[in-house]
Amino acid sequence: MNIVFEKNHQRAFGTFPLKGEVLRAAIEAAIAAGYRAFDTAQMYQNEADTGAALAGCGIPRDQLCITTKVGVENFTPQTFMPSVEASLKALRVDLVDVLLLHWPAPGGDIAPSLRLLEEAQARGLTRHIGLSNYTAAMMRQARSIVSVPLVENQVEFHPLLDQSVLMAAATETGIPLSSYCSVARGEVFKYPLFAEIGAAYGKSAAQVVLRWILQKGVPINTMSTKPENIRANYDVMDFILSATDMARIDALTATGYRIIGKNLIPYAPDFD
Template identity: 45%
Template sequence: MQTIPTISAPLVSANGAAIPALGFGVFRMSDAEVERVVPAALDAGFRHFDTAQIYRNEAALGRALQAAGARRDELFLTTKVWVDNYSPDRFTASVAESLDRLKVDHVDLLLLHWPGDTVAIAEQIEMLNAVQAAGLTRHIGVSNQSIAQLRESVALSRAPIVTNQIEVHPYLDQRAMAAAAKAAGVAITAYYGMADGAVPKDPALQRIGAKYGKSAAQVALRWLVQQGHVALSKTARPERVAENIAIFDFALDDADMAAIGALARPDGRIVSPAGLAPAWDK
């Protein structure tokens, strides 16, 4: 069993949860890619891993973590329940299947993946609370909810809602959602931080990065965590993993934080699938 180093990364506190501020996501990765890159992520110091039922790579992540000798008590594992499983006969069973694939008896954070347009938020939250009460997850949260849906979820949930995982990057203004989440004690977990490949190529972000000896991608990740968000990074290339986690040895100044926020534009949202996404706040 290999010795896995640890890294001193900040934690984001939210309604009783302590979530590592930088996570490693495996969206759109094949099993082979997951099993190749996860050992490098562990070696670099990642301990927070984010997957989902619909990614169809929970089993690969479980195999990779087990093969690398990762200690369960050092990991923060997140998965998400897909909308097809938002029914009493499938919700708990689907979570049990996820745990089996991940080779664990519980996850640290279980999320509703999308609000959808067929099952009421109240019913989703009731099922989410049931699996938390059964010990299948330590914490619960939501993903891709609007402000109104988040407030409804928080009001209805017996267990604390600890995060809303949403699209956040320099081209999308999520300040209203961030303020609403903060008021409820809920953390924002930011996905698509690279804006589907636009961030690393952005000249403005490259110029800011040059001031700090960092890449545009590192600047964007730092911008996310410096706002107090949990940021999900991603790469399928083991040689790039160390770059993604090297964001805790510098801080963006106020002018650069503002300049990055000013890149937001009205058409900045990338992810909005019909039938799954809510009516967005803006």
């Protein structure tokens, strides 16, 4: 595994839904805070803005970990590779560090898009490949189809949603999870427990949430436009939640609060 990937991938800066000057300023603040991993996607329509910001940030390319995702509209043999090449051009790089399939292929046949993803890696368009929004059954199927390592399944993961089925599938398949919507788009702040626990560690509610995710063994993607929040989201490696506090937070996963599903993405799978 690439050393830069291993070092930086635990804490990535997510770029959705930022664009233009707002995105440039956020990336600048993220770089200053210490972020070296950045996550975008074809669907976000901000790859060019992300590429411009990273090209001008002063950090050598070999110290950055850049992830993008192929949209389902490009899951055909005619469009897949050209779309990835367009992403690379927009991002101003020769290859990305991680290329993900943004969603399982609509209709249920995930094999063709997985084979195209594997081909993209073989062609040198990406260092690593992975998945996003795959169910446990799809993770097992993907593992049987793809002959190279799949470095992540990026999924909604936060303390208000029980993802134990996916965690078990990650252990079974060797495909690690990574987290988006890590603070449930602010929903976690309605629960006093996080601030209460944070007070004991000198940390904010958000930092407690992010630390809980990391202690689950799941890398985090976070996004903010406020420099102070960007710094705080990165500053989560200098404390460890006790087993008791982890268990208190674990209990909240029974809330079953899911943000991303068929309500927003009609072709989303039936999640576990």
